[in-house]
Amino acid sequence: xxxxxxxxxxxxECEVIPDSEExxxxxxxxxxxxLEELQEQKNLKNKSHVQNFFREExxxxxxxxxxxxxxxxxxxxxxxxxxxxxxEGSARGTGFLLFNRFILTNAHVIGFGNxxxxxxxxxxxxxxxxxxxxxxxxxxxxxxxKFSFHGKDEKGNHLDYALLELNSADEISGCPELLHHYKxxxxxxxxxxxIVGHPGTGVKKMxxxxxxxxxxxxxxxxxxxxxxxxxKEEWDENQITYDSCFFHGSSGSPVxxxxxxxxxxxxxxxxxxxxxxxxxxxxxxxxAMQPTLDYIKAQARIKGHIDLLHQLRNHT
Numbered sequence: 001x002x003x004x005x006x007x008x009x010x011x012x013e014c015e016v017i018p019d020s021e022e023x024x025x026x027x028x029x030x031x032x033x034x035l036e037e038l039q040e041q042k043n044l045k046n047k048s049h050v051q052n053f054f055r056e057e058x059x060x061x062x063x064x065x066x067x068x069x070x071x072x073x074x075x076x077x078x079x080x081x082x083x084x085x086x087x088e089g090s091a092r093g094t095g096f097l098l099f100n101r102f103i104l105t106n107a108h109v110i111g112f113g114n115x116x117x118x119x120x121x122x123x124x125x126x127x128x129x130x131x132x133x134x135x136x137x138x139x140x141x142x143x144x145x146k147f148s149f150h151g152k153d154e155k156g157n158h159l160d161y162a163l164l165e166l167n168s169a170d171e172i173s174g175c176p177e178l179l180h181h182y183k184x185x186x187x188x189x190x191x192x193x194x195i196v197g198h199p200g201t202g203v204k205k206m207x208x209x210x211x212x213x214x215x216x217x218x219x220x221x222x223x224x225x226x227x228x229x230x231x232k233e234e235w236d237e238n239q240i241t242y243d244s245c246f247f248h249g250s251s252g253s254p255v256x257x258x259x260x261x262x263x264x265x266x267x268x269x270x271x272x273x274x275x276x277x278x279x280x281x282x283x284x285x286x287x288a289m290q291p292t293l294d295y296i297k298a299q300a301r302i303k304g305h306i307d308l309l310h311q312l313r314n315h316t
Contacts, residue, residue, distance in 0.1 A: 065194055065208045065258070073260040074194060078206060080175040081254060082125040082140075083198045084109055091201035094252040094266075095125060099179040099311055101143075101169035104292075105252030106267055107150040107162045118145045125164070127172050130204045141167040146308075147299045157238035157291040160267050178254055179312075183261035184290045187211045187240065195266050195286075197253025199246045212241045212283060238291050240264050244284040255286045264288050 035050070044050050065071070080097040084105055093109030103125055110118060120142040127138045148162040166172075187193060194208045246253065246266060255264035264286030293312065300309040 065192060070258075070260055074196070074206065074256065077176055077178065077181060077254075077256070077260065078196045078204065079127070080172075080178050081196045081198075081204060082127045083129050083201075083204070084252065085124050085126055087122050087124065091198060091249055092123070094197035094250055095164065096178050096196075096252070096254045097169075097172065097175050098163070099177040101166040102146065103164050103166060104265065105162050105164065106160045106265065107148045108160060109252050110145070110148075110162050110164075112148050112150045112162060118148075120144045120164075123164075125166060127175065129198065132203060138171045140169075140171055143167045146305075147296055149295055149299075153291060153295055155291070156236060158236055158287060159238070159292055159295055160287060161265065161292050161296070163296055178262045181256075181260065181262050182289055182293075183257065183259070183263060184288075185257050185261060185263045186288065187257055187263065188213065192258055193240070193242060193263070194256045194260075195244060195246050195250065195253050196256075197246055197250035197266060199248070199250040201249040205246075207244060207246055209242045209244045212243060238288050240286045240288060241283050242285070244269075246284065262289060265292065 038044065039050065065074075082095050082097070082103060084092045084095050086092060093105055095103040095105035095109070098104040110123060112118075123142045125140045125142060127140065128136045130136075143165045146163040146165050149159050150161075151159065153159055188211065190213070191211050192208050193211060194206060196204065196206045198204055199207075240255065240263070244266075247269065250266055251268060253266040254262055255266050257263045266284070266286045269284035297309055297312050300306075300312065
């Protein structure tokens, strides 16, 4: 490449992160051992091999959602994502159109577990909130809470969901029912997923991030210097863990795999107190869709909702 055609970036001064000396020391002490372990596991002979390994891994990871056809599919599916708000207009979380006129969100988004009885008049689902001026948004009243559960099912799976019935689906008739795009899939370590929701109680956003497999969760804790008691006991087969910037307000967001299939519901993260007492998250997680759908079907069967059960069976 000719000298005149090269891109030159001006040097930038690196600022030292306050109170980071101890973290830097720990990482430097561990780096050599981690590098030697990687070289042994992957049969990497020298520095060049290590660099090529990370370059190839990065290329494989980021290419999943770069295809235009996948972006188009996700943009269409994102129309079914809504923000859950109170009657006063404050945002509580995210939800998505599952099927017919039913939206799915987390139980904790609507305050499940409080002694106060759920009142549908206190909540509304806002579709199309993609700009701060809120032009084009559709505010759809919630008719009632159909089913909800927060805790462990009989198989030991953690669940956190609320199935809300909208007053009408006429205003969102063009939105795809995400149950049609459901797939019982557990993504592999380092595979990519995509989350669509309303983080920070703001406008709708989309993020792609990397799955943290079971075998790497402890390592992820160390890398982020997690100052909590060991949370390993809280993990179960129903969790999909990943590194995301989707925090408060994004609970209830749909999680898609690399084939743009619905695989989970974004629920929370392992948090710690950062500088100034601000809550930070080390690792986020979703609950897989299948146990949630199984429990909804069980509730529908017990309560005699035959039509609802029939619709769920047709799609799962």
